[in-house]
Amino acid sequence: MAPTIHLVRHAQGYHNLNAENEKLPDPDLTPLGNQQCADLRAAFPHHDQLRGLVASGMRRTLYTCLQSFGTDKLGPVIALDTLQEVSDAPSDTGSSIEKLAAEFGDKADLSRMREGWNFKGEGSYFEPALDKLATRAREARVALREIATGLGDDAHIAVVSHGAFLHFLTEEWHGITNTYPTSWKNCEYRTFQFVDSTGQDPDAEIRETDESWRRRHGTLKVPTAEEQRELREMMVRELSPFFKVKNHI
Numbered sequence: 001m002a003p004t005i006h007l008v009r010h011a012q013g014y015h016n017l018n019a020e021n022e023k024l025p026d027p028d029l030t031p032l033g034n035q036q037c038a039d040l041r042a043a044f045p046h047h048d049q050l051r052g053l054v055a056s057g058m059r060r061t062l063y064t065c066l067q068s069f070g071t072d073k074l075g076p077v078i079a080l081d082t083l084q085e086v087s088d089a090p091s092d093t094g095s096s097i098e099k100l101a102a103e104f105g106d107k108a109d110l111s112r113m114r115e116g117w118n119f120k121g122e123g124s125y126f127e128p129a130l131d132k133l134a135t136r137a138r139e140a141r142v143a144l145r146e147i148a149t150g151l152g153d154d155a156h157i158a159v160v161s162h163g164a165f166l167h168f169l170t171e172e173w174h175g176i177t178n179t180y181p182t183s184w185k186n187c188e189y190r191t192f193q194f195v196d197s198t199g200q201d202p203d204a205e206i207r208e209t210d211e212s213w214r215r216r217h218g219t220l221k222v223p224t225a226e227e228q229r230e231l232r233e234m235m236v237r238e239l240s241p242f243f244k245v246k247n248h249i
Helices: 019-023 031-043 059-069 097-107 130-150 163-170 210-217 225-243
Strands: 004-009 050-056 077-080 156-161 189-194 206-208
Touching (some): 004 163, 059 097, 130 163, 163 206
Parallel strands (some): 004 156
Antiparallel strands (some): 189 206
16 A cells, blocks of 8 residues: 555644734644644544654654654654745744754754754745746655655655645645635645656656545535635735745746
């Protein structure tokens, strides 16, 4: 069987409470966010199948992953800088690797994190431009495929990222409105598998499993590729200012 990836949006952080809090650098989880992690841990049905944990290098995703899935035997959490959020707001800009190492110790594997990962200015690989977002989403999928297949062909891994970036990662745009840049709820999980089980696809395309889609939408039909393209165009047209995304693709 192909590896299975359970994608999760982080629990509520203080930046989710109001627009003013988006000025907070790399914010903490709120008390509600901590409870959401506990609720996800209790409700998640695949703990016994998990073989690896992955999160973005942001503090809120690392804590969400540890609190929702971490065990003495399952860890450390592999941090991927490619999984960080879209915008260059302070709340979406990470801490230095040195600070993360001091805070998380051996609970986080920071070996894949690049120095300067938290610079998102002009010319940066992590600049919030649409072409660069597509590139790092593809890089993230390739890395997840490498991690998952290294744990066994039928391995399950939990991956914690961010609401807006998860749409780029999955290339799935259903549910976005013109007022909010994601359809993912805090601590929501969705399950995906790689379309090409041989591992040869250079884009490492992933697709939500039928069970996951039905759990969320019942009998609603899965959008076609053309419908997904139209939804993405709507996102670009309506939400680029919200994302602080440059439209050079």
